[in-house]
Amino acid sequence: MNRRFTIFIVSAMVLGVLVGWIINQVATPEQATTWAGNLSIITDVFLRLIKMIIAPLVFSTLVAGIAHMEDAGAIGRVGVKTMGWFITASIVSLLLGLAMVHLLQPGSGLALAPPPADASAGVDVAKFTLKEFVTHIVPSSIFDAMARNEILQIVVFSVFVGTAVAAIDDRAPAVMVIVEQIAAIMLKVTGYVMKTAPLAIFAALAATIATQGPGVLLTYAKFVGGFYLSLALLWSLLIGVCVLIVGKRVLKLMGAIRQPALLAFSTASSEAAYPRTLEELQKWGVSRRVASFVLPLGYSFNLDGSMMYCTFATLFIAQIYGIEMSIAQQVTMLLLLMVTSKGMAGVPRASLVVIAATLAYFDLPEAGLLVILAVDHLLDMGRSATNVVGNSVAAAVVAKWENQIEEPVAEPAKI
Numbered sequence: 001m002n003r004r005f006t007i008f009i010v011s012a013m014v015l016g017v018l019v020g021w022i023i024n025q026v027a028t029p030e031q032a033t034t035w036a037g038n039l040s041i042i043t044d045v046f047l048r049l050i051k052m053i054i055a056p057l058v059f060s061t062l063v064a065g066i067a068h069m070e071d072a073g074a075i076g077r078v079g080v081k082t083m084g085w086f087i088t089a090s091i092v093s094l095l096l097g098l099a100m101v102h103l104l105q106p107g108s109g110l111a112l113a114p115p116p117a118d119a120s121a122g123v124d125v126a127k128f129t130l131k132e133f134v135t136h137i138v139p140s141s142i143f144d145a146m147a148r149n150e151i152l153q154i155v156v157f158s159v160f161v162g163t164a165v166a167a168i169d170d171r172a173p174a175v176m177v178i179v180e181q182i183a184a185i186m187l188k189v190t191g192y193v194m195k196t197a198p199l200a201i202f203a204a205l206a207a208t209i210a211t212q213g214p215g216v217l218l219t220y221a222k223f224v225g226g227f228y229l230s231l232a233l234l235w236s237l238l239i240g241v242c243v244l245i246v247g248k249r250v251l252k253l254m255g256a257i258r259q260p261a262l263l264a265f266s267t268a269s270s271e272a273a274y275p276r277t278l279e280e281l282q283k284w285g286v287s288r289r290v291a292s293f294v295l296p297l298g299y300s301f302n303l304d305g306s307m308m309y310c311t312f313a314t315l316f317i318a319q320i321y322g323i324e325m326s327i328a329q330q331v332t333m334l335l336l337l338m339v340t341s342k343g344m345a346g347v348p349r350a351s352l353v354v355i356a357a358t359l360a361y362f363d364l365p366e367a368g369l370l371v372i373l374a375v376d377h378l379l380d381m382g383r384s385a386t387n388v389v390g391n392s393v394a395a396a397v398v399a400k401w402e403n404q405i406e407e408p409v410a411e412p413a414k415i
Helices: 002-026 029-067 072-104 130-137 142-147 151-167 173-194 197-212 215-219 221-246 250-256 258-267 270-284 288-301 304-320 327-343 350-361 366-401
Strands: none
Touching: 002 029, 002 197, 002 258, 029 142, 029 151, 029 173, 029 197, 029 258, 029 270, 029 288, 072 151, 072 221, 072 288, 072 304, 072 327, 072 366, 130 151, 142 151, 151 288, 173 270, 197 258, 221 250, 221 304, 221 366, 250 258, 250 270, 250 366, 258 270, 258 366, 270 288, 270 366, 288 366, 304 327, 304 350, 304 366, 327 350, 350 366
16 A cells, blocks of 8 residues: 555656646646646645644644653653754754855856845745744644644643643543544544545646746756755765664665655645654654654754755855855854744745845845745755654654664554
8 A cells, every 4th residue: 555655646746747847838827827726726725634634633642642751851851862863953954054055056157137136025034033933932822823733832732731641640541541532533534634645746746837837947957956965965964873873774764754755745845744754653663652752843843954945045045146154154144043943833935934034134135035936846845855854863863762662563464
């Protein structure tokens, strides 16, 4: 079944590109836009179904995972190890993006005419002030947070609830039964939703190629190619370190998460891959308590692909305008991105918002965003898949440190 589903996903990707190219060639721009709008209905419905699942799934799995830990000390220990890995991975991602954009110089001599420096990209950066970020972490209402799919706020509330349940002598068995049943139900719902993924993938790619055309890939080849080369190096580094810490069995984990990674890549949404990633981590052997704790936190604090993109794109824009940033400014930029990137979860087109905030901080032309908007969706596909890999690696590493990697149960042979 898994192999068949992977074939469906890859086939949907190829067919989507082919249909999009045909529409782009035979239809007028207005007709192509209409076709893309109709196709996007399918993708929008699929992503709404995914968002429908996220809040109850994160809450139930995280509360259950924390409550099953031995004590508050175990929660704190796992939390410190998890955040330690997240911070290290974040620094590596930012530095690698910085090094690669300097090495490749994708913005130097670009054959595109940059937009006027005073043009507006229409991105609101108000919500990325320090005060707004810090106060935004704590929910004023858990129901409001769930209604808006604010993952970071749901995580904060779930940590408090799970810790409280773990601190009660009998661990509130009635509550635990309800939470575990909710998690089981939501995972079953996830299975139903995922059956529609190939259709959504086809529609998303067909709509993108229909409006932008395959030629846009050639125009931005150096920028796109350089970024994907950087992602490949990041993947190699993350997987290599994980092999050193966990062992060669990690390679089987990479095979197990190929479907979630493909799904994230095709839909340009890390959220779309969350349920299946959680499932595959547990099948591979990461204990439920670690997987349910690390993965939701990773979606707020460990967006490796998105952070690399922020440094890469910011300096790319500076190169387009011929602006040299000093070493001190680049170090400051890395520290700024370490903070602002943690507010990405739940914000539409969050990477663009973070980049816009960084450009404003250093008085770089915000209009540079208009240059990268044409291929932002394509690049979002790569960084979304990278976020899945980064969070899977983090879960495996923390599970190893906690001796919480279990031997997978062999599936019965199919007759």
